Amino acid sequence: MLRNALARVPTLSTPLGCDAVGVPEHHGFRLLARLPKPGCVFADDDWWWWIVPAGSDHELAWPDRVRYAPGAYVPAARPRLLHWPGDSLPYTPPIPLYLMVCQLMGEVPEWA
Secondary structure, three states, X not given: OOOEEOOOOOOOOOOOOOEEXXXXXXXXXXXXXXXXXXXXXXXXXXXXXEEEOOXXXXXXXXXXXXXXXXXXXXXXXXXXXXXXXXOOOOOOOHHHHHHHHHHHOOOOXXXX
């Protein structure tokens, strides 16, 4: 499967590294509207990708229907930037994203 690194936006700092969390496209608008501080969000035809700090999968059990992409290398041919963050960091806070994703997918949050 083709994997592409999500484009790094040169004007944004990434001191914590970058991973990406992918959710099916039909959840994208709902998440974007409800998250208090979304960072960079990319999309292709089927998936929306949220930039999170590297290691945001540590001790979090992301639902099976979510794709976690270390290094923000995603299985997307032409992801496009949909949302620009309100500050100089590209990150969506992973815990609120995780809790909202679990709620939308009917999963119980689990972490170590």
